[in-house]
Amino acid sequence: MTLAEKAYDALRHDIIRGAFAPESPLRLADLSERYGMGFSPLREALNRLQAERLVTAESLRGFRVAPLSLDELHDAIALRIQIESEALRSAIRLGDDAWAAGIVSALYALTLQAGRTGAQADIWALEARHHAFHRALLVACNSPWTLEFFERLYAATERYRIPVLLAATRPAGRDVQAEHKALAEATLDRDAGKAVVVLREHYLRTAEDIERAIPAQDGDALPAKAAV
């Protein structure tokens, strides 16, 4: 693995998980020290992340962490519902036993991790299981472009969900794992109509949780998060 790839993985990871405040400048000297490499691989990684809309760039003025806004959250969630609903229908139509087994396995791993508490609770492991589960549902849709856009929108929306995960307070009146279980069951039953309804509800509730976790703001931009 080249340094540029390591830089890409590390930066993407750190941006999604809120290690840098939205809109804060990503200075090469700082990044060079943080990640222990020269400017070249860092700039290559930043250019990739710019194309993914996780960082913004301005000519001769460097790179910044992409901003967060409620408008963008709603846009991304709405598009996820639209794209993933179709993808889920396709996956249900096309998926084979290996796909189904992948869902069972991913749900099991997710549930297991979600059940861990105290010293064993690991929010980043939980996040990885969550990503893997949602991906497993769609992976049989036979559309590389759909999966590409799923990954892009997942990353975009995950930035908003991290504060909710960090708060670690179970949202009142919501059992997220039950929703995941219901989603997996409807999918494995090949009940596309029910699955997409459950999927939509799942995402809309997540959006609500995120909005609830955000302190009221005058404008649209969301507050910066301290480094994690």
Added chain:
Amino acid sequence: MTLAEKAYDALRHDIIRGAFAPESPLRLADLSERYGMGFSPLREALNRLQAERLVTAESLRGFRVAPLSLDELHDAIALRIQIESEALRSAIRLGDDAWAAGIVSALYALTLQAGRTGAQADIWALEARHHAFHRALLVACNSPWTLEFFERLYAATERYRIPVLLAATRPAGRDVQAEHKALAEATLDRDAGKAVVVLREHYLRTAEDIERAIPAQDGDALPAKAAV
């Protein structure tokens, strides 16, 4: 504008328009000579294009032009129909007078350019008008992510359409400009149902034209095009 941005624009332009054969290696020494700059800005541009799936990269083995395949074409067209249909409905619901005027203007410019023949015919100008027209239809959808994906899929599919444009033989039994006119009219009439039907037919016929223009192949990969 920085050299890296110029490199990005030039490379993207040249890849979409078939100046390099699909899967051909993009060697830095060659690109450095072609575009008259050093390695650094070229590598940054290539990294951005990699994130956009217009080039592929392999560790320590450099960059290549992304391959073309009928599977990918069908995937991209199907997703364009899905995403743009929804976007068109939103635009019809939300669009104001400026949006409508933009469609009229873009259609006029497209029709004008399509009518030019002989020395005045300019396939790249026509392509630019075509892109602008399809974008103008959707621009009022109020979804930045949708527009982002539109651009990505437009670029991806345009690579397949270029050979058809270059052939410059009017496909038998098809009046593309009439389709554009019908699409604009249904949209300006705010007849969403009709507009999305026309849009779907328009794209499916384009896919057919592309397939017809392609010589039969054993495998899935499409033939390389000579440099333009």
Added chain:
DNA sequence: ATTCCAAAAACTTTCGAAAATCCTTCTTGC
């Protein structure tokens, strides 16, 4: 003739410094 291995060549990747630009601060003139 073929396979294996070493050396050379080609190429990518990374660094460190130079060049160019932007931002801040301080001075000057009014």
Added chain:
DNA sequence: GCAAGAAGGATTTTCGAAAGTTTTTGGAAT
């Protein structure tokens, strides 16, 4: 006191070379 502008510092961008890896070539052994 305040605006305009120049000097200095900080930062980004680009280059050229060095380092590292892959591919090709050439030769020896089977």
